[in-house]
Amino acid sequence: MKNQKLRLGLSLFFLGMLGVLSLLTMEVTYPEEVKAILDKRFSPVQLKLLTLLNPAIYLLIAVVVGVNLHKKVDLQVPVLEGLFTRREIKSIGSILQYGLAGGVLAGIAITIVGLVYEPWLPREFIAAGEKMEPGLAMRFLYGGITEEILMRFGLMTLMVWLLWKLTKKLTPSVYWTGITIAALLFGLGHFPVVYQVVASPDAILLSYILIGNTAGGLVFGWLYWKKGLESAMVAHIFAHVVMVLAGLLEKQFLS
Numbered sequence: 001m002k003n004q005k006l007r008l009g010l011s012l013f014f015l016g017m018l019g020v021l022s023l024l025t026m027e028v029t030y031p032e033e034v035k036a037i038l039d040k041r042f043s044p045v046q047l048k049l050l051t052l053l054n055p056a057i058y059l060l061i062a063v064v065v066g067v068n069l070h071k072k073v074d075l076q077v078p079v080l081e082g083l084f085t086r087r088e089i090k091s092i093g094s095i096l097q098y099g100l101a102g103g104v105l106a107g108i109a110i111t112i113v114g115l116v117y118e119p120w121l122p123r124e125f126i127a128a129g130e131k132m133e134p135g136l137a138m139r140f141l142y143g144g145i146t147e148e149i150l151m152r153f154g155l156m157t158l159m160v161w162l163l164w165k166l167t168k169k170l171t172p173s174v175y176w177t178g179i180t181i182a183a184l185l186f187g188l189g190h191f192p193v194v195y196q197v198v199a200s201p202d203a204i205l206l207s208y209i210l211i212g213n214t215a216g217g218l219v220f221g222w223l224y225w226k227k228g229l230e231s232a233m234v235a236h237i238f239a240h241v242v243m244v245l246a247g248l249l250e251k252q253f254l255s
Contacts, residue, residue: 007084008077009067012149016059019146020052022138059146062154069161070153073170077153078228091227098227099234106216106235107242113215117208125205128197139244144237147186151217152224152232156182175225183217184210 042050070077082089118126134143160178164170187210194201194209216239224232 004081004084005067008080009063011080012066012077012153013059013063016063016146016149017056019138019142019144020055020059022135022141023051023055024048025135025137026132055142055146058150058154062150066149066153066157070157073157073160073164075157075160075224076228077230079230095227095231096234098223099231100238102219102223102231102235103238104242106219107239107246109215109219110212110239111243111246113208113212117204117212120204121208122198122201122205125194125198125201136240136244139240140237143240144233148220148224148229148233148236151182151186152220153229155185156221156224179218179221179225182221183214186217187211187213 078091078095079089156178159181160170160175163174163177167174190209190213191206194205198205216236219239220232220235223235
């Protein structure tokens with residue numbers, strides 16, 4: 001049992017670190033006063049490596065939490081766990097199908113939210129988004145894998161476990177509360193970046209950030225609950241595929 005936990009933990013940490021390393025492909029911008037201080041103390045390479053420190057620590061915490069708690073609340077990592085126990089993974093087709101369908105649904109929902117809000121978003125926010133747009137490696141590896149380990153395997157598992165301890169029951173409402181809390185916290189976690197880009201963001205911009213980032217989390221959380229972590233990862237990756245294709249179509253249409 002301990003060996004299985006260790007294998008699962010190491011495997012998820014390795015997969016998650018691929019996503020953390022993909023952050024190196026993105027240019028990080030700092031406020032001028034902060035950048036001036038950092039440039040005096042660190043070289044550009046050191047600054048790049050420092051950006052990996054916090055995500056790596058969060059990843060380690062999420063893996064430790066998830067490995068120790070997920071089975072206690074009937075949450076699964078069926079593909080990896082099946083490989084480690086050498087048992088046949090009979091549900092692989094369902095895992096992929098639901099992941100694909102969930103990803104398309106989430107991608108369409110997020111795209112629609114963006115289109116509805118776009119006319120009211122500040123120009124500096126849109127310009128910053130275009131400048132900081134992540135590449136495919138970061139979208140698929142960090143978004144699709146690392147964020148699912150952080151938000152679903154770590155945070156959602158912890159929320160469901162705490163609610164189970166409080167209520168002594170594992171009812172659908174317990175899972176949905178855990179799913180919703182994890183999704184909302186993910187959305188709220190984007191607020192500091194918004195405040196860096198826009199000095200005084202209004203309620204419309206903040207609601208866009210919250211709704212846009214929460215919508216996918218609800219779908220991914222349900223998939224983690226019903227089909228396992230890998231299905232949520234597949235969905236997150238395909239949500240990005242849909243959003244990338246939608247962005248390309250929009251540019252083609254506008255041109």
